[in-house]
Amino acid sequence: MRYGFIGLGNLGGHLAASLRRAGFAVTVHDKDRKAADCLVEAGAVWADSVRALARQCDTVFTCLPSPQVSQAVLDQILDASRPGLTWVEMSTVGRDEILRLASHAATRGIATMELPVTGGVHLAAKGEITMLAGGDRSLFDLHLPALEAMGDKIFYMGSLGNAAVIKVITNMLAFIHLVADGEALMLAKRGGLDLAQAWQAIKASSGTSFVHETEGQLILNGSYDVGFTMDLALKDLGFAMGFGRAFGVPLKLANLTNDIFLEGKEAYGSNAQSTQIVKLLEDAIGEDLRAKGFPARLE
Template identity: 30%
Template sequence: MPTAAPGATKIGFLGIGIMGNAMAANLIKDGYDVTVWNRSADKCAALQAAGAKLAGTPAEVVSSCDITLAMLSDPEACLAVAMGPDGVASAMKAGKGYVDVSTVDAATAQEVAAAVRGAGGAYLEAPVSGSKGPAEQGQLIFLSAGDRQLFDAASPLLEVMGKASFYLGEVGAGANMKLVVNMIMGSMMVSYAEGLNLAKQAGLQQADLVEVIKLGAIACPMFALKGPSMIEGKYPPAFPLKHQQKDMRLALALGDEHAQQLPLAAAANELYKRARAAGYSDADFSAVMDAVASRK
């Protein structure tokens, strides 16, 4: 499979949400011929204005492109887009590649891989570490596994969209790594929210806590970035809370699979579930702050 290059490789992108829009935009800016698809076609308008072509189905995208990427919301969406009517597998053939950058469980990745490979194509899972800001800045981290030939061919694309790419081996390894990373991140956010709320209850200035943490051994870019808006009770979505809770759920299932107790993650997941029930599904995952602060 030839290495991707602007002007020579036609790229497809399925799923134009917060992340997909930014990632596809960076490919267009780098000179790639990009064809996009989204269930709600109106979300593709900005990319069309930037030069992207619009397709009516995932199959149309795959048919016209050499490498197709997908950033979809959950396992159900990934399976439907890959294997449903007019899906990816229906148009896949030898010489084409499918790179799924969604966050799903290993079993879903393996099922999609089997469908793509069964149709003659190459498959790579490459879930990303990073949210809206890194996606816009081309600073994502790709956790890849699957067909090494496709990883090598798609590496220039990953370099446009990210700052690092890891090849982790067989399909499923990328999904598992992403779930572990997001489980840690989700648990950290709950701990941070608890600390901010406890500081307030104890009569301390929350802004002082943000600064103390920023200067100490537990300094963390996520804390520094999210702290000020959490104090204000504002949660503009960079990584929607519903997706964080989905990842916590999948990580807990992975723990069950390996008989690994995850008591901290399980407790954090309950707070994300409470936040979803309170109407914060589409807010940033830092909105778990309100679930922590609630005394109901």
């Protein structure tokens, strides 16, 4: 089986590299040709266009920044593909959107599986990211070896659309935790505590979180370099609030967090790192959250 991979950004490039390291035949494409250089050196095949890639592959993974881009890329895949091809969407899209796109693909004989991932770019680089699969169980079983090459913990969530819901839930929690972690660290700083020791104490406590243990380090370093933007955070929070309305669940914390991220985007720009949301608090009270011994990037 030849896999195609479209979208070689912060996340997709690492995922495609894991596939290739595991010995899978991989053809790649990205709007930025340079993003594929390392993959081609490792034995991947470059395709000059989405259509060229679709003609060469049995299964196409996409890892893209927005539903609009997913729609545009899928249209090109369908223009060139043959019946029997499988499309695996790894981008974060809403449940209604993945169902709509899958229905569109099915009219051309193309099967769809959703496969959003969570855990961060540093885990993708090590092939240890968490994968959330939705779709026909036979597709999941067929492609499980490829999934195991890219990820560590792999959850089959059931029918198509279910993975979109749980992915949005996990991201919603992450952004809420991020804002809370900044406030907690600032309390420690203003309380006269050593921030490095405070971080360790929180990590060992009932109040810890994955966000504290990972992105908290980037805050204390001052790099904020998580490889995820304000715009992407707001996109995912928008999906969460949409689910809240659809399911009749009031999401007070998510709505407040969304408002805070809108402030962050206004202050630092749409392409600012999502972890810079904590900088709003730092700037507001003129106090930074810096401690020695923390990395600029997660490994």
